[in-house]
Amino acid sequence: MLPSMTTKPVTGFDELLSTRARIGWDAPPPPSRPALNALYEFGSGYPDPATYPYDGLVEATARMMKEEGAQALNYGETQGYRALREVVCHKYALFERLEVTPENLIVSNGSGHALSLAFSAFCDIGDAIISEAPTFSGTLNTIRRHGPQVLDAPVDSEAWSPRWCASASRS
Numbered sequence: 001m002l003p004s005m006t007t008k009p010v011t012g013f014d015e016l017l018s019t020r021a022r023i024g025w026d027a028p029p030p031p032s033r034p035a036l037n038a039l040y041e042f043g044s045g046y047p048d049p050a051t052y053p054y055d056g057l058v059e060a061t062a063r064m065m066k067e068e069g070a071q072a073l074n075y076g077e078t079q080g081y082r083a084l085r086e087v088v089c090h091k092y093a094l095f096e097r098l099e100v101t102p103e104n105l106i107v108s109n110g111s112g113h114a115l116s117l118a119f120s121a122f123c124d125i126g127d128a129i130i131s132e133a134p135t136f137s138g139t140l141n142t143i144r145r146h147g148p149q150v151l152d153a154p155v156d157s158e159a160w161s162p163r164w165c166a167s168a169s170r171s
Contacts, residue, residue, distance in 0.1 A: 023125070023147045080107025112142055119146040 014022070064072050079085065085102035092098040108114035123129065125147030131140070133152035143150055 020125075020145065020147065023145050079103075079105065112138060115139060115142045116146075119143060119148070123148045 076082075079102070082102055084107055085105045088105055088107075089100045089102055092100045106114075106117065108117065119142065123143075123146050127148040128151055129143055129148045130151050130153050131143065132155045134155070140150065
């Protein structure tokens with residue numbers, strides 16, 4: 001017979017999260033999403049649907065499916081689509097005269113993914129990061145999830161404020 005096991009009831013999922021996942025929870029919530037029927041929306045993730053190249057996307061999807069078959073529906077390589085990385089290597093060689101191999105590149109799923117990869121690779125919890133202020137709240141949320149201390153560098157009409165740069169160089 002198995003011994004009886006008692007478990008503490010879970011009152012919320014937050015106590016199941018890792019330490020890293022809890023970082024930044026005390027940060028203010030992101031701004032609310034705009035009204036769906038706004039005449040103009042300049043926020044991220046809201047491009048004008050009239051600008052979508054529907055016909056081109058349909059043609060590109062059909063061409064990809066014809067060329068790659070079922071493989072086009074798989075996740076693919078962890079560093080991103082190899083043919084795209086090869087094109088980027090070609091452009092680096094052509095325009096920058098840099099020899100880069102596809103193994104040296106990662107195609108990310110947007111800027112948040114790229115930033116998250118960089119912070120994961122180079123930042124430890126408690127490290128100091130200098131960030132222009134103000135800056136995009138999504139970037140700050142990504143930074144905070146990795147645990148560094150964010151130091152604001154005020155921005156004026158000439159980029160970072162000379163007063164901040166002078167005080168930072170003294171410390």
